[in-house]
Amino acid sequence: MIEDTLHRYARHDVPASGLRAADVLIEARRRTRRRTRLVGAVAGAVTALVAFGAAAVVRTVSAAPITAAGSGCVVELLDVPAGTTGGVEATGVDPSGRYVIGLTGARETPRAVLWTDETVTILPAAFTPQAVNPAGVIVGFTGPNQHDDPQQRPVLYDGARLVPLPLPDRGVSGVAYAVNSDGDVLGTVIRADGSPAAVRWSTTGTVAIVTTVAGASGLGLNDNGVAVGFDLPAQHALRWTADGVATALPVPRGAESASAAAVMDEWAVGDASLPSTGSKNDLTTQAAVRWNLRTGSAELISGISGLRVSASGTVAGTTGTGAPALWRNGRIRTLPLPPARIYPGGSVSGITADGHSLVGSVEVSAGPINTSGPDSHSVVSDLTVPVVWRGC
Amino acid sequence: MRTEQEREYVEYVQSRLPSLRRTAYLVLGDVDRADDAVQDALTVLYRRWGRLTEVASVDAYVHTMVVRACLAYRRRGWSRVLLRGDLPDSAVESGSGRVDDRVVVREALGHLPVRQRIAVILRYLCDLPVADVAQVLGCSEGTVKSRTHHGLRALRAVLDERAPASVAAAAAPRRGQA
Numbered sequence: 001m002i003e004d005t006l007h008r009y010a011r012h013d014v015p016a017s018g019l020r021a022a023d024v025l026i027e028a029r030r031r032t033r034r035r036t037r038l039v040g041a042v043a044g045a046v047t048a049l050v051a052f053g054a055a056a057v058v059r060t061v062s063a064a065p066i067t068a069a070g071s072g073c074v075v076e077l078l079d080v081p082a083g084t085t086g087g088v089e090a091t092g093v094d095p096s097g098r099y100v101i102g103l104t105g106a107r108e109t110p111r112a113v114l115w116t117d118e119t120v121t122i123l124p125a126a127f128t129p130q131a132v133n134p135a136g137v138i139v140g141f142t143g144p145n146q147h148d149d150p151q152q153r154p155v156l157y158d159g160a161r162l163v164p165l166p167l168p169d170r171g172v173s174g175v176a177y178a179v180n181s182d183g184d185v186l187g188t189v190i191r192a193d194g195s196p197a198a199v200r201w202s203t204t205g206t207v208a209i210v211t212t213v214a215g216a217s218g219l220g221l222n223d224n225g226v227a228v229g230f231d232l233p234a235q236h237a238l239r240w241t242a243d244g245v246a247t248a249l250p251v252p253r254g255a256e257s258a259s260a261a262a263v264m265d266e267w268a269v270g271d272a273s274l275p276s277t278g279s280k281n282d283l284t285t286q287a288a289v290r291w292n293l294r295t296g297s298a299e300l301i302s303g304i305s306g307l308r309v310s311a312s313g314t315v316a317g318t319t320g321t322g323a324p325a326l327w328r329n330g331r332i333r334t335l336p337l338p339p340a341r342i343y344p345g346g347s348v349s350g351i352t353a354d355g356h357s358l359v360g361s362v363e364v365s366a367g368p369i370n371t372s373g374p375d376s377h378s379v380v381s382d383l384t385v386p387v388v389w390r391g392c
Numbered sequence: 393m394r395t396e397q398e399r400e401y402v403e404y405v406q407s408r409l410p411s412l413r414r415t416a417y418l419v420l421g422d423v424d425r426a427d428d429a430v431q432d433a434l435t436v437l438y439r440r441w442g443r444l445t446e447v448a449s450v451d452a453y454v455h456t457m458v459v460r461a462c463l464a465y466r467r468r469g470w471s472r473v474l475l476r477g478d479l480p481d482s483a484v485e486s487g488s489g490r491v492d493d494r495v496v497v498r499e500a501l502g503h504l505p506v507r508q509r510i511a512v513i514l515r516y517l518c519d520l521p522v523a524d525v526a527q528v529l530g531c532s533e534g535t536v537k538s539r540t541h542h543g544l545r546a547l548r549a550v551l552d553e554r555a556p557a558s559v560a561a562a563a564a565p566r567r568g569q570a
Contacts, residue, residue, distance in 0.1 A: 014413050015417070019409065020409075025438070029438070
């Protein structure tokens with residue numbers, strides 16, 4: 001009986017590790033305290049924290065209907081650089097859609113990929129790209145591509161060379177997350193005590209640090225110089241101008257908290273955290289919040305996460321079932337997936353200014369491969385492959 | 393969190409850690425990644441511990457978080473090969489058939505589509521009820537039954553086809569068995 005075989009297989013020991021219940025508790029406490037500290041740091045350090053727009057229009061939207069995108073919206077696999085053996089993911093697109101950036105290699109030794117003018121190349125400089133502007137300037141970080149690695153350093157790639165971005169006072173590591181059309185860069189620096197600071201670098205002429213906002217993570221920067229950010233574990237989304245005056249973005253009615261992840265033109269977007277209902281469905285609920293930076297409105301969009309936003313206000317994210325999707329005019333539309341996928345979902349990592357082209361990644365089967373060693377046998381491997389959606 | 397709640401949390405973690413690690417290991421095939429996924433899920437659980445009174449099945453709730461954490465790791469591309477070749481290096485009696493089972497079953501599982509594979513892992517390797525598997529995968533119980541049915545049928549076919557060759561390959565050069 002196949003069931004018996006499976007039960008026998010299940011009884012084999014899982015290799016031992018150092019994970020013990022007490023260690024789990026200590027780590028959970030540490031992460032929770034860090035999250036609390038971040039909230040406190042922002043409240044204490046941002047002196048000009050003012051509720052954004054007392055007359056802000058705050059409205060709530062119930063779960064938006066989800067339908068498949070129209071037939072004009074197509075998915076294409078992006079070419080993978082020659083000689084690549086592992087997965088490749090697209091990590092961003094510039095607002096014009098000309099440059100697409102991506103990532104390959106092991107997480108200890110990440111390599112940057114650039115698609116432009118129908119060619120794909122692995123950049124000679126080793127770093128993890130995070131954003132690209134319409135001039136092809138790429139920002140990101142060197143060091144291992146894993147959460148909170150202290151070896152990460154913010155960098156800018158100008159098309160020919162990798163420029164290290166200086167760490168402000170007491171900074172020990174950092175990441176550049178956004179670059180606007182002028183080449184100004186926004187990112188986050190981690191200080192020796194573990195606290196973050198949002199940093200804005202001016203890169204015209206010599207690289208200079210313009211402002212820092214203590215206790216915050218800088219994640220998005222638009223062409224008007226408005227920055228948004230704050231880290232996911234924290235409870236407040238912020239916006240701030242080049243002079244460092246920070247303003248809280250409002251939490252839309254119906255949400256417990258919200259975090260801003262990206263900004264383009266007058267729109268900012270992020271994830272909303274909804275109050276617990278006690279239902280297990282809480283785990284799969286996705287909700288975005290979209291702010292209009294001009295009018296001060298905050299809009300709760302239930303049913304999709306808020307990863308990126310276009311200049312026209314289209315929101316890109318994933319649904320509760322992990323399907324890549326966009327939200328426009330009150331409707332969520334799931335994006336088509338390539339036939340070769342093996343997982344019914346994917347990720348979205350970028351959207352153009354017009355909101356009609358997006359980039360992201362899906363997983364496909366790479367077929368059976370043979371493991372090495374004395375117990376060599378065949379296993380199925382799955383590869384992350386980069387995709388672009390057009391006409392959506 | 394209050395001391396009393398922390399004590400309850402630790403007791404729960406202590407009792408479920410082996411099964412959660414097993415689930416993550418079966419999905420990811422890598423001990424370190426599996427431990428990372430379990431820690432991520434249990435940290436979220438820690439923050440929500442005081443608000444779980446209305447959750448019907450905490451076990452399914454936590455398994456959902458662990459599986460989702462595993463899928464998140466996979467989507468980040470950090471675990472590109474689902475089932476790896478590093479078998480537990482324990483002594484096995486010659487001719488017992490246990491080694492053959494592990495190699496062949498793992499290989500066969502590796503040929504299933506991801507959702508089918510996770511349905512089979514949760515249902516038959518982790519012994520979760522159909523309703524809980526449906527919750528974890530975010531689908532109906534009928535879909536779970538359908539996926540496990542097709543998954544078992546595919547496993548049967550692969551095992552029938554591959555067992556003799558794999559048995560021979562696994563038995564010959566490994567671990568100095570006479």
